Amino acid sequence: METKPVITFLKTLLIVYSFVFWITGAILLAVGVWGKFMIGPYISLIAENTTNAPYVLIGTGTVIIVFGLFGCFATCRGSPWMLKLYVMFLSLVFLAELVAGISGFVFRHEIKGTFLRTYTDAVLNYDAEDEKSLAVDNVQSSLRCCGVNNYTSWLGSVYYPANGFPLSCCSNSSDCSPQDLRNTTINHTKVYQQGCYELVTSFLETNMAIIAGVTFGIAFSQLIGMLLACCLSRIITANQYEMV
Template sequence: MMAPRRMETKPAIFCLKTLLLFYSFIFWVTGVILLAVGLWWKFMLGPYMLLISNSPSQAPYALAGTGAAIVLFGLFGCFATCRGRPWMLKLYAVFLSLVFVTEVIGGISGFIFRHEIKGTFLTSYNEAVMRYDGQDDRSLAVDGVQRRLHCCGVYNYTSWLSSVYFPVGGIPASCCVTFADCSGADMKNATLAARKIYRQGCYELVVSFIDSNMGIIAGVTFGIAFSQVIGMSLACCLSHFISTNQYEMV
């Protein structure tokens, strides 16, 4: 009776192993992406994070660390699937469950506290504009935001009129629509400068971006999180089949 049962189980085991190997590969790829995004965030977006918080953000390290852990456990998942050891598969399932819980908590927290994030950005960005000197990291970050988003000031260019920089240097050149058309004298004259600079404030653009993309970000986050359920199910099913000795692994 055992031989027919083993023959019947063999296709199921093969199918589960194939699906779990494919899933583990995709899982490994997501880890590589998270690691790359974390490093990119740290080295490319680091200065801009000073506009959100006065203290260095730990988010890039958390993202890169999570990505590195996923890369390692993705490889472990492939190894566990090929070896067919129940304890390895169960350990893999436990890790997937931890990733699932972490992603769900992170997604919910980001969605709930999005208004606090906007408020923090408003306070920090306004402070950076008021204390702008054109040289420190926060000032360079403000210039970068204004150039890339084609905006000026917090709500509009009038934010610069009350800054400590305006009496000395006027409105920063990063607000200019055409750099060659902006002279130092023009930037110190609010009436003349208003004709040559971006009229929209940076805060409105950033908040609009957050609001318009929050649904997409949340959907992708929860989609990735719930994909861990598939991996957990596959790992547990394969472990069950092997541990009940219905099929003798070669």
């Protein structure tokens, strides 16, 4: 009888935690989708060291939403084996989120050297049609930049001799025609003067740090749920033995 208030208290805490856990699943899912669509075009230029962190977050978030409901159900039922299963699941989620967080953190620091090499290659071999060329256009138009360190990076590309600068380099689309971009006398005045390298690496480092930080924070919150579920399972089991 004396354990009933404790069991009720732990159940209440675990139900609240499971609800918060469900919300974190929705947050991870949203961050994963955001990372895929916002950072994806930039990551596609770094084929040598791409990261699966957004996909891990999407998958983990989806599964958390399902098992968050399971946690509430297991707590309400007060089933020791369900609670143990819930603890095992929280342990797996903790490891998955830890891997995703470390992946994002490590990738954030490795990106500069890789991006410089692969982005330079994408500019030099630009043809305005393949996936990397389209990614280059996306980067230049969205970040308002041109070339790697500056617009002169395009002078050595296979595209420049016949076409000049690509349209994505235009600083003013209403006053920038393909003819202007081919005219070597004035084309450099029609394009963005700043290169994309520093802008892209700064953008990626900042956003990968956000993803890693959110993931680490949510991962370590799983420890609280694991502790509550373990305690509740043991107390319920001990109480059942006492009743027998």
